Amino acid sequence: MQPRAWTFEELLAGATRSAVHLEMRDVYYSNPRFEAWRQGQRVDWADRASWWRPFHQDIADAVGRGVRVRRARVVCEPVSEYIRWEHYVTEANVRAGEQVRWLPRRETGSLLMPGRDFWVFDDQVVRYSDFGGDGAYVGEEFTDDPGVVALSAAAFERVWERAVPHEDFEIE
Template sequence: MASISDDEFDRLLTGFGQESIHLETRDAYGTAVELPHMAKWAVGEPDDSEWLEGWCAVLRSHVAAGRSVRRARIVSEPLSGYQLWSHSIAQPMVDAGEDIRWAPRRLISSIGLPGNDFYLFDDRLVVFLHYSGNGLARGKDTSTDPGDIRMCRKAFEAVWTLAIPHRDYQPI
């Protein structure tokens, strides 16, 4: 495995060929971009979601080019504060073309999962995401190993089958 920079990762998010799939397994994250917006939400302040527009524009361009973007979130219920907030801001991304689904953790007990969240691009490159205990990003490693690719594809599709589309998922 090789480490990848944030800039290289950003290029992958915008430059894949046909498909990007993303599996999230944590109940809380702490990205520098998200934390101020989540803090506003936590105290009931309005958020115009303008900060999401760049990502939504990328999603719209993927859809226009016939590319698929899917995300499955494995969540504990009741949802953590982070996941409640995440649910509250997901609709603009769904409207832009990202298919987001929610998989209650209780439904996926029998599924073998990789040890880290990941993105899989075009069934050719996996990016494993590493986080500290408090959810802050710690780095990313890439793999082109066919075994890693098969494992991630299998895990994602198994979760996806049980996951609930965003439009139908009611947070508990």
């Protein structure tokens, strides 16, 4: 399945039409920003320099080139503390130009989805992300197999159609 290894940055920089991301975990690895949020620290959205990261610039650059960047998150409800934080910090993704939607897991019963998070770039390459049971990132795998790419892209679109736009998705 691994035709060659690209970096995320290379794939996004080379995208000309679309980059879509499906996330299906309720907990990812802990990080300092999550831990700070857990301690009550909040982002000063007016101070862009304090939260803007290279990732956000990469997204903004892609969107500026006309690439449609979309992210769909499938989540259990009630949501985990980690997803509560992700919902909060998604403001940064939106400000970078990403479109984000959320789909409660209970609404996915009739959907067939790969069992791994993934990105699809221009309907040409899939980058799968692998995580351990504790949410720690353990690696990635790439494929440009047309059949696998088509299945992944179709799975994303089915989720996207049902999902709720970020600004309308309320976390209780």
